[in-house]
């Protein structure tokens with residue numbers, strides 16, 4: 001398989017009144033054509049910023065360094081307009097907050113057909129029938145009625161499905177799906193994930209699935225990337241990751257999931273403490289203050305990214321051993 | 325409901341909230357309307373956590389907002405702490421408002437991006453004149469700390485500088501600022517990663533114990549619901565399917581829809597073959613809901629009776645109610 005996206009020493013920081021906030025700290029990541037990669041990590045670990053920065057969707061307070069190659073083109077050398085020409089058909093994104101990414105004063109129909117007429121040059125009628133088809137595809141009841149509605153008239157889950165329909169309208173090569181199903185109930189979640197899987201197979205679409213739900217990742221990705229404090233701390237083929245996790249952080253994440261096979265009313269296991277202040281850079285492993293396995297070495301020295309012979313990468317001095 | 329009935333109500337236990345025959349419709353055009361909440365009755369006892377689960381669009385948010393009288397529902401009564409708020413005029417209603425707070429589903433967009441975090445949380449305190457500026461400032465810091473945010477770091481920042489999870493914590497701090505007796509949480513953790521989710525769920529439990537809160541917990545995540553609730557109400561297209569305590573519901577779901585919901589929960593293990601009893605059929609329309617049982621078109625056990633007659637809630641085990649003509653028994 002060939003590389004579709006290649007990030008090298010990719011960094012994003014924001015200038016804030018309290019100093020530079022380092023949201024993404026030196027990420028190297030290669031995504032192959034057709035692959036489905038899950039990005040998991042705690043809230044604030046930099047998943048959204050990584051995705052949005054790759055697409056060139058950063059505010060003016062952000063500074064981006066390193067390189068991002070998309071189909072061999074270094075995106076950092078492109079002008080804003082040239083970058084925009086990749087949106088929709090090259091890269092598309094399902095944004096995390098469905099309400100803010102839809103325009104509240106425009107009808108669903110016009111928001112859906114916009115990309116089709118502007119980017120694909122479809123005529124009005126063709127775009128309309130394609131839009132109805134897309135709504136049907138994402139399992140919106142009464143597509144014709146829904147076309148005439150405003151976002152505020154739809155439930156949260158319906159809005160999320162509209163956002164998905166808009167993102168896939170122009171059949172992008174690479175789809176960033178930022179928490180695409182967290183607002184959906186489990187049955188629709190399953191349908192939407194199945195839909196994304198179908199689209200991937202049909203159009204050889206590559207997908208980056210950003211989610212906090214390790215359950216979703218387990219069933220719908222080929223590879224998992226775990227982020228912590230702006231860095232990649234573990235990456236492995238999905239089965240390998242669950243079977244043989246190396247990072248104490250990944251293990252703690254998995255343990256904090258409420259599961260149906262546990263009795264009700266139990267306190268959930270939490271990862272105590274919080275992410276380090278992103279405006280500071282402390283020595284040592286970023287997870288050390290919260291890690292149950294931390295030693296003096298962890299607090300003094302930053303662990304390098306280690307690559308096991310099977311490609312499993314992790315950033316830890318004392319990786320977990322044995323089957324999980 | 326997909327049935328009606330009130331056999332599950334517990335008036336003798338003086339519930340903190342009692343909702344009867346609640347109806348909310350949304351007008352589509354002159355001839356048709358969305359039947360979002362179709363005659364729902366339930367009650368919540370002091371200290372309970374009632375979870376409301378169901379498919380996207382089934383009316384959970386509408387139900388939560390109707391309790392808040394946002395907007396006033398078309399029909400039904402809502403008795404809060406002994407007072408019928410559905411009949412109150414605007415002035416009296418204003419006075420009871422602090423008693424019920426709601427954390428809204430779109431946490432990020434419900435926070436005013438122009439306000440600093442300290443002002444966001446101070447706002448309800450100021451409106452309701454809870455203490456001097458200095459007292460309120462101390463309270464804001466306590467609230468931030470309680471939801472796991474470092475006051476020194478976040479006080480002066482604005483919501484757009486925060487990630488989704490951090491915004492949700494801010495909304496929770498805001499919602500508990502007035503010490504409500506009933507807190508309606510609409511998908512409070514669905515935008516949070518698992519570790520913060522666990523922290524917030526534990527946090528809500530702690531607040532509940534410490535402040536004597538009663539919770540209505542709206543969620544689509546059945547695993548989350550199981551961890552926090554004392555009673556679960558399963559909804560389908562504006563109707564109640566089943567009410568039970570969480571362990572009963574997960575071990576012995578009696579409604580065909582509840583069973584499909586449970587079967588669809590993703591399992592965090594790629595080795596486990598997803599045994600996905602996927603719901604077949606077309607997505608439901610609440611503009612023209614099916615006759616009889618609203619779940620009928622997607623139910624594999626539907627009979628003629630299901631089309632002709634709306635099932636009524638019946639008690640199939642102590643505290644376990646189901647609205648189905650052919651409940652699952654094993």
Ligand SMILES: Nc1ncnc2c1ncn2[C@@H]1O[C@H](COP(=O)(O)OP(=O)(O)OP(=O)(O)O)[C@@H](O)[C@H]1O
Nearest residue numbers: 014023043044045046047048049485486487488489
């Ligand atoms: N526009 C911005 N200005 C300043 N800081 C920002 C901005 N956007 C994000 N950040 C900061 O960057 C860090 C990473 O945020 P990001 O939104 O990528 O997290 P995330 O992993 O997507 O979290 P979540 O799971 O909550 O969505 C956070 O510390 C956040 O506060």
Ligand SMILES: Nc1ncnc2c1ncn2[C@@H]1O[C@H](COP(=O)(O)OP(=O)(O)OP(=O)(O)O)[C@@H](O)[C@H]1O
Nearest residue numbers: 153154155156157350360380381382383384385386
């Ligand atoms: N303001 C409104 N105007 C018209 N219809 C509405 C309005 N708000 C909600 N509806 C409709 O009412 C029904 C119930 O919506 P509601 O938001 O309560 O669903 P929900 O159960 O909260 O779904 P989700 O899990 O997706 O948040 C849906 O069919 C929705 O389209």
Ligand code: SF4
Nearest residue numbers: 285288291298316317
């Ligand atoms: S390097 Fe040390 S502190 Fe960091 S995750 Fe490994 S054991 Fe924990």
Ligand code: SF4
Nearest residue numbers: 617620623630648649
């Ligand atoms: S068996 Fe009949 S009443 Fe019961 S869920 Fe199915 S359609 Fe509804």
Ligand SMILES: [Mg+2]
Nearest residue numbers: 047048096488
């Ligand atoms: Mg994010």
Ligand SMILES: [Mg+2]
Nearest residue numbers: 156384385429
């Ligand atoms: Mg809702």
